[in-house]
Amino acid sequence: MSIRFSRTALAVALTLAFQPAFAAPDDAATVIVTATRFSEVDLSVPANVSIITREDIRRSPAFDLPTILKSRAGVDVRTLYGSLGTDATVDLRGFGETAGSNTLILLDGQRLNPIDMGSINWSAIPLESVQRIEIIRGAGTVLYGDRASGGVINIITDKSGRARASLSVNGGEHGYRSLDGNLAGKSGVLTYNAFVHAAATDGWRENSQQDQQALSGRFGLDLARGETFLDYSIYKDSSGLPGYLFRQAYRNDPRSSTRPDDKQWRDGYRLRPGVRLNVSDAINFEAELGSEHENYAANFVSFGSRSQRERETLSFTPRLRIRHGLGSLASETVLGYDYYDGNVSANYSTFPGQSADQTSQAFYLQNTTALTADWAVTLGARSQRMEQSAHQDAYPAWFSPAMDGEATRRRNAYDAGLNYQGQGWRAYGKIGTTFRFANTDELFGYDPITYAPVFSGDLKPQHGNIRELGGSFVASAFSGRVAIYHLDMEDEIGYDDAAGANVNYDPTRRQGLEVEIEWRATQQLATRLSYTYSDAQFRSGIYDGQDIPLVPHNKATFSVDWNAAAAGRYSAVVNYVGKRRYAGDLANSHGWLDGYATLDLQASWDLQPWTLTAKLLNALDKHYAPYAGYASFSADHYYYPADGRGFFVGARYDFK
Numbered sequence: 001m002s003i004r005f006s007r008t009a010l011a012v013a014l015t016l017a018f019q020p021a022f023a024a025p026d027d028a029a030t031v032i033v034t035a036t037r038f039s040e041v042d043l044s045v046p047a048n049v050s051i052i053t054r055e056d057i058r059r060s061p062a063f064d065l066p067t068i069l070k071s072r073a074g075v076d077v078r079t080l081y082g083s084l085g086t087d088a089t090v091d092l093r094g095f096g097e098t099a100g101s102n103t104l105i106l107l108d109g110q111r112l113n114p115i116d117m118g119s120i121n122w123s124a125i126p127l128e129s130v131q132r133i134e135i136i137r138g139a140g141t142v143l144y145g146d147r148a149s150g151g152v153i154n155i156i157t158d159k160s161g162r163a164r165a166s167l168s169v170n171g172g173e174h175g176y177r178s179l180d181g182n183l184a185g186k187s188g189v190l191t192y193n194a195f196v197h198a199a200a201t202d203g204w205r206e207n208s209q210q211d212q213q214a215l216s217g218r219f220g221l222d223l224a225r226g227e228t229f230l231d232y233s234i235y236k237d238s239s240g241l242p243g244y245l246f247r248q249a250y251r252n253d254p255r256s257s258t259r260p261d262d263k264q265w266r267d268g269y270r271l272r273p274g275v276r277l278n279v280s281d282a283i284n285f286e287a288e289l290g291s292e293h294e295n296y297a298a299n300f301v302s303f304g305s306r307s308q309r310e311r312e313t314l315s316f317t318p319r320l321r322i323r324h325g326l327g328s329l330a331s332e333t334v335l336g337y338d339y340y341d342g343n344v345s346a347n348y349s350t351f352p353g354q355s356a357d358q359t360s361q362a363f364y365l366q367n368t369t370a371l372t373a374d375w376a377v378t379l380g381a382r383s384q385r386m387e388q389s390a391h392q393d394a395y396p397a398w399f400s401p402a403m404d405g406e407a408t409r410r411r412n413a414y415d416a417g418l419n420y421q422g423q424g425w426r427a428y429g430k431i432g433t434t435f436r437f438a439n440t441d442e443l444f445g446y447d448p449i450t451y452a453p454v455f456s457g458d459l460k461p462q463h464g465n466i467r468e469l470g471g472s473f474v475a476s477a478f479s480g481r482v483a484i485y486h487l488d489m490e491d492e493i494g495y496d497d498a499a500g501a502n503v504n505y506d507p508t509r510r511q512g513l514e515v516e517i518e519w520r521a522t523q524q525l526a527t528r529l530s531y532t533y534s535d536a537q538f539r540s541g542i543y544d545g546q547d548i549p550l551v552p553h554n555k556a557t558f559s560v561d562w563n564a565a566a567a568g569r570y571s572a573v574v575n576y577v578g579k580r581r582y583a584g585d586l587a588n589s590h591g592w593l594d595g596y597a598t599l600d601l602q603a604s605w606d607l608q609p610w611t612l613t614a615k616l617l618n619a620l621d622k623h624y625a626p627y628a629g630y631a632s633f634s635a636d637h638y639y640y641p642a643d644g645r646g647f648f649v650g651a652r653y654d655f656k
């Protein structure tokens with residue numbers, strides 16, 4: 001590996017990876033699903049895994065899932081507008097502008113990433129429904145396929161059927177208000193839960209109002225050797241689109257808007273029936289059949305245009321786990337088949353209509369064998385076939401002809417890893433490959449001379465090689481995990497402003513260090529430090545040695561939680577993001593986007609059956625922009641300002 005770290009950083013990594021300890025590792029104490037696509041208590045798979053528990057979520061001052069995620073090492077989050085996280089992009093391991101196509105987001109193991117460049121619909125996942133979140137950094141391509149080059153985030157919802165009911169309300173500055181309720185129980189062989197969520201805000205900026213409503217839940221039916229179930233979600237949200245601000249306006253009046261009348265709307269549903277069967281003591285079978293539908297509309301008054309988009313996706317994901325042994329060695333194999341079929345159509349008032357179809361089929365296999373009581377080896381492979389087609393209508397007003405194209409691509413991936421489980425610590429190493437196909441929006445292009453529409457089916461799938469070392473430990477009041485990684489990418493897909501098109505980049509490299517340390521100083525006081533060093537840059541070509549835009553070299557989060565019992569519970573989160581190159585600045589010729597640090601505070605009082613909370617977000621009223629770029633047409637930088645300081649209060653009632 002050619003990772004370049006300071007001596008201090010390397011010493012920290014080695015110390016954490018091989019620290020002697022005297023307790024079971026924290027990773028092993030929690031059931032892990034994402035690392036094998038089946039529930040596992042003993043984490044023998046070589047991976048850098050973090051778990052965000054339900055208790056972590058309740059202690060966090062955050063209102064939305066993306067803000068909770070950014071508190072962990074290796075995770076960067078960028079939003080354009082508002083505090084509800086409606087348009088947030090999550091970036092694992094430094095992919096910058098293409099993070100949405102390289103970080104795979106799952107809900108109970110099923111993909112949330114759309115087939116185009118649309119954003120994740122976070123509003124369809126009420127926080128109250130989340131049991132835990134699993135973050136697996138590094139390529140998850142073998143088990144999950146396309147779009148997992150940076151890693152996988154799996155949001156696991158509560159399926160226990162434990163009898164409970166609650167209602168909570170929140171309100172605060174900028175017209176924020178929310179209502180959340182849940183109901184769950186069990187009757188004979190039937191389990192059920194339902195979560196309702198509604199939130200709205202007038203917005204910190206002009207025309208940054210947002211609202212969201214969602215209903216989600218699950219019905220489960222116990223079987224003699226398993227269960228059958230139906231997961232469901234219905235959602236609707238809307239928001240203003242205040243637009244970016246050029247440098248002078250950003251400095252002088254960050255709450256203003258250049259697009260005071262632009263708006264967007266979205267609604268949809270998700271249905272997922274499935275089955276889980278214990279065929280025998282050694283064989284488990286699981287399968288889901290998913291159906292998703294989403295409608296999106298936007299009114300760009302500032303441009304005199306309107307757009308509508310409709311997206312449908314069907315999926316079928318059966319898999320089998322077999323504990324078969326390998327001679328005298330304990331061994332198990334997971335094998336499965338993933339089928340996804342999606343289509344998207346878009347109509348515009350001032351632009352040709354477009355449509356695209358995509359069908360993906362993949363077979364995968366992963367085997368873990370215990371060589372000894374301490375050592376385990378994992379081998380995996382995947383083969384995926386992607387069929388895509390795109391169509392654009394003729395547009396006489398532009399003298400633009402119609403465009404039709406189709407392409408079929410196939411890529412394979414593998415990984416291999418070794419895991420050592422010591423007394424209170426573990427260490428691992430792994431190598432592997434990853435890939436990504438172009439999304440459907442990237443299939444549309446234009447001839448640079450005639451501006452006639454062209455099918456970008458000649459975009460090659462991106463692919464890369466990953467190497468990683470890491471480990472975790474528990475020692476008395478301390479626990480932690482660390483990883484160092486190196487990822488070389490070929491034919492990475494991204495937009496080049498100079499070419500005015502989506503292209504295959506020259507070779508790129510990402511390498512870094514991820515550290516998380518938790519210290520429970522007393523039974524009442526706990527702290528967590530997360531630190532990420534990222535080096536993402538081109539390694540040859542015209543941009544050789546230049547940084548990938550929007551990727552900070554340094555990122556850190558420090559949190560403190562103090563449980564004062566009857567006097568309340570108090571938490572503080574400091575989030576630091578270092579300077580980054582501006583969006584689109586592949587040549588690194590337009591300077592640096594400033595880094596920033598924010599402070600969020602929360603206090604809560606448990607007065608059963610009532611729980612009261614107070615939050616102060618961006619307590620120091622920091623002026624910053626998570627996303628900014630350079631506009632060549634105006635020779636000026638543009639910014640999307642983050643919300644200023646806000647105070648919020650809430651009350652929750654738990655029914656007996």
